[in-house]
Amino acid sequence: MASKKARRNNNHSNNHNHTDYESDTAYISDMPTQPAPKLRSNEELNLSVLRRHNPSITNVLSLANYAVIYIFSPSTRSWEKTGIEGSLFVCALEPGSLGEERYSAFVLNRRGLENFDLQLLDRENVELTEEYVILKDDDSANQGSTPANPGSTRIYGIWIYSEPPPNSTAEMRTINANLILECATRAGESAKLAKQHAEAMGQSSLHSAATAADTQAPPEEVQSSVPMGRTISLKDLFGQQRAQDDGFTVHAHNEPPQQPPPPPQPHIQPQVQHQQGSDVLGDLFRRAGLFPGQQQ
Known part of the structure; x- marks a missing residue:
């Protein structure tokens, strides 16, 4: 009897374990899977x-597995070793401030x-020889992690490792050297075109500003111009304060607008025709003492 009870217990235990395993498997299968x-x-x-070293790098154009940097003493x-050697990358950089193309050699x-x-x-800063790609650094734009030697032009030589044919690295030196030369050429031409374009735009802006200034009337001309229909008294013309000015001004205002008479020239003797009747301007001139030899 005991053996039968033990077998029943063992069977129950096995059934229980099997159930737990199935439930665990179902739980794991329901969990979201990470891609x-x-x-x-x-x-x-x-x-x-x-x-990480130069955030302005946008693309890797070419690479060589192994290169050594020398500097000319x-x-x-x-040639002396700089202590820099490793993989060489020819890189494209973000455009410059004028939109010019930029490139770099990075080891x-x-x-x-x-x-x-x-x-x-x-x-002009690149020269190719059988052993080295010679680069001249004499511009302040190069402020990377290159060893500095302030106050003098630095000349670097890049030695690129390549094996004899038919190895895969047989053309590594030629390919990267020619690409460095091409990138330097493109960068120089692009910089010149961008500078010329910027200068042309600046001259165009100055010309537009000068043209706009020429189309405006000078301040003295604006101040001296007289609006149509405005009356001008004899006081404004000759500097004489006469009581008759008020009456003449009212009389001229009531008449149709006419061109005001030109100021008298002091060195010219005006000729006055005496007519019978009313000669308002002539009388006013004589009374003001503007004509020599006339009695007030």
């Missing part, structure tokens, strides 16, 4: 690493914390 992380390409990984007239250093980051500015 697998997207695998990034080597290009994306390289760009991410480079942008004027005192010894020889991610395996030997230390200082990297080589030199902007390619002009064709």
